[in-house]
Amino acid sequence: MHDAGSSDIDELIQDNPALWRGCDMAGQGTTGRSTGFTQLDAILPGRGWPEKGLMEVVTPHWGMGELQLLIPLMRSVVEQGKWILWISPPYLLYAPALVQAGINTEQVLVVKLDTSCKDVLWSMEKALQTENCGLVLAWQNWLPTKVLRRLQLAADTGDTLGVLFKHHDSEHSPSPIRLKIEDSYSENAGFNESEVTVIKARGNFRSLSANINLYQQA
Amino acid sequence: MKDPDSEAQLPLPSLARESGAQVIRLPASPNTVKANRLTANKTSLRTPARRTRPNKLWYALYLPQLTNLGPSQQKKYLNRLAGHMQSVSSNVSFHPQALACEVRSGLKYFGGIDTIHQKLKKLVEEQLQQWELDDNFLYAASPTISGSLLLARSGHNALVYRKENLRSALGQLPTDVLHLNREQGRRLHNMGVRYLRDIWRLPSDGVRKRFGSNIVDQLDKALGKAPEPTCNYVPPPAFITSYDLPYELENLDRVLPIVDELLAQLCDFLRRRDLSTNHLILSLLHEKRDSTDVSIGLRQASRSQQHLMLLLETHFSQLSIPSPVTAIKIEVIKFDSFIAESNSLLKEAVPELPKQNDSSLVQFMEQLQARLGNNHIKLVSNMAQHCPEHASMQLDYSDDSNRRKSIGKVRKVSNNPRPLWLLQDPVLLHINKGRLFYRKPIAILSGPERIETHWWSGADICRDYYVARESSGSRLWIYQEKGSVKKWYLHGIFA
Incomplete structure (x- = not known):
């Protein structure tokens, strides 16, 4: 009887992301939204992406598979009936690839590249506050901590996930999750896998990394 | 007689x-x-x-x-x-x-x-x-x-x-x-x-x-023995109101409370006639100068004072006036009938559908349009075209006909890999010591996929597409022109 009770308590504690239990949360709990990659789920707290907040994805240059990493997430956002807003992406978004990935293009909106930085941040904040936008993607290399905090707050109020793509990692960023994608080579997989490092995640003690084949669908 | x-x-x-x-x-x-x-x-x-x-x-x-x-x-x-x-x-x-x-x-x-x-x-x-x-x-x-x-x-x-x-x-x-x-x-x-x-x-x-x-x-x-019911002419509604400021104002923030009051009048007018508006013009009149006009077009007709005020505030934040404001005028250009949201008796078990005209999203989009301008927000839509650069279209969000065209049409796409990013203009690739070069050397992973189209229009396209990998780790979509000059181009990034 006593044992059963304690296991119930354990379960409750496990599921509460707000409760810090003084141990590494990597791969624990069920609060996250699955990333679609089992290796990555295993090193993220809550076994998946957080429901809301700001996320930073660092790649040395665009095109390292950073969008492939988010495609399962985009798909689930679209299935919820929410919109994906792409704020000034560096290249043209190509619709056939979205269709191939199973993303409804009707729920995708793009803010053009030649928008001023001030307007980009303004629209990003507004979009994060709007509950109908499930995911806001933006390409901004360097943003001051103050701005990041403001975006983080906006994402919290709107229950939205915001993703910032950048080239350089900043150690003191307030974003709850920072990821880095690097090229990797292994004997059996060749160049097929990329190394995804979780530099920081709320609940994780140290940075963890996993080798993932991001182009498994392609 | x-x-x-x-x-x-x-x-x-x-x-x-x-x-x-x-x-x-x-x-x-x-x-x-x-x-x-x-x-x-x-x-x-x-x-x-x-x-x-x-x-x-x-x-x-x-x-x-x-x-x-x-x-x-x-x-x-x-x-x-x-x-x-x-x-x-x-x-x-x-x-x-x-x-x-x-x-x-x-x-x-x-x-x-x-x-x-x-x-x-x-x-x-x-x-x-x-x-x-x-x-x-x-x-x-x-x-x-x-x-x-x-x-x-x-x-x-x-x-x-x-x-x-x-x-x-x-x-x-x-x-x-x-x-x-x-x-x-x-x-x-x-x-x-x-x-x-x-x-x-x-x-x-x-x-x-x-x-x-x-x-x-x-x-x-x-003969006047029976009553004659008639269908009478009702003049179309019109709304113009103006307010002369007691003194000139240079600060637009001071103008806002007055605008708010005029909007209250407008919303009252609309509510009494069961109308809403989707186009109105606010004019700031100056002495000896042309007035500054702020035109507000709405995607979904509205009569909510808060929403109109929010849009005007957004416009005002971008607005610069040449000289102090002496008077304010609001004129409604277009009326629309008001459609109230109906509440359902039973809670629907079906999850919220994206097609549903969600007012908060529409309001957000209107705000975005007010700030960024109409042609800065795009919808993407894929077209039934073999030619890669024509298979995807960026349509203006503001154009209603575009939305209707793109909605509900699932066009077939090729089963071959397509990149998420497309370059506006293909970039010419160099060949260095027998290897393709972009920023770093490129190795071909799969291909070719031949795309041959537009031969009827003169500007014919005949390309062999390959998926390639740059040694830095990016995956690229490159093609070789078929024909007399066999040049290599970068056309997309898989990201």
Whole structure:
């Protein structure tokens, strides 16, 4: 009887992301939204992406598979009936690839590249506050901590996930999750896998990394 | 020989002039009317109509030239003419190819039916000439709407002031004015009925039985025995309001509270008429300068004060004014009917559908448009095209037709890999020591996929596409031109 009770308590504690239990949360709990990659789920707290907040994805240059990493997430956002807003992406978004990935293009909106930085941040904040936008993607290399905090707050109020793509990692960023994608080579997989490092995640003690084949669908 | 009642029928001046017919004009002075009333009392066996309400006088305008036009066109034209007729009467009603307005109430003000007729004639003729239609029209005035219409249709252009005289005036009209169908007309003709007075000689029950109630009802209405329900002209709503500031303001933040008050007036106006607006212009007036206009177009018509205020605030944050503001004006350009959101009784188990016109998203998009401009927000849509650069389209979000075009169409896409990023213009790749080079050396992973299209248009495309990997880790979509120059290009990034 006593044992059963304690296991119930354990379960409750496990599921509460707000409760810090003084141990590494990597791969624990069920609060996250699955990333679609089992290796990555295993090193993220809550076994998946957080429901809301700001996320930073660092790649040395665009095109390292950073969008492939988010495609399962985009798909689930679209299935919820929410919109994906792409704020000034560096290249043209190509619709056939979205269709191939199973993303409804009707729920995708793009803010053009030649928008001023001030307007980009303004629209990003507004979009994060709007509950109908499930995911806001933006390409901004360097943003001051103050701005990041403001975006983080906006994402919290709107229950939205915001993703910032950048080239350089900043150690003191307030974003709850920072990821880095690097090229990797292994004997059996060749160049097929990329190394995804979780530099920081709320609940994780140290940075963890996993080798993932991001182009498994392609 | 002369029918005593015919005195009361006065051809209106224009016809009198044209036809040169001998007419006896009966002035509408109170004395004569009284005298006429006396004679009417003597001559007619029926008791005169009750005088509790003053008689009405309906002026009817019949435009046979509209018959050939489509119903929507007719409605449009009649609407415009009704607007003109409003200058003489507040009560204008619509009838098939005809309009009727009440003129008795304004008789004294305008100085008689002749003046009213001249005034209307000028307006209507000008309008008809503008539409390049025949500028002749038929008209008549009598105490009942149907009576006036029948008289106008017959082309008598008659004026009957008194109800008692209507019967004799209408009796002379041929049965054609009733707008009967062919079969009814033929049967009436075979019965020897040529004029309306012949119908009155028949028992009305029998006529009702044989021809339906249409004829009898129409005649009853014409004589004022039955009520005449009409479809009245309602002028389109208009809203312009302005406010003169007590002193000049340079700070737009100070203007906002006043704008808020004007918007409250606007929303009140809209709520009372069950309307909403999707286009309005706010003008900031300056001294000795052109006004600064802020145009607000809404995707979904709204009458929410907060929403309009939010949009205006967004506009104001971007606005710079050349000189201090002296007055503010708000004008609504376009009205729309208000559609309220309905709440369902049972909570729907179906998850929220994206097609649902979600007002908060629409409001967010409007705000975004107000700040960024219309052509900065794009929808992506894939097209059924083989040519890679034409297979994806960026459409303006603001254009409604684009949205409708893109919605609900699932176009087939190729099964071969396609990149998420496409370069606007393909980048030429160099070959260095036998290896392809972009920023770093490139190795081909899979391919080729041949795309050959547009050979019919002259600018033919013949390319072999490959998926390649740059040594830095990016996955690229490259192609080699087939033909005389075998150059390599980078076209997309898989990201």
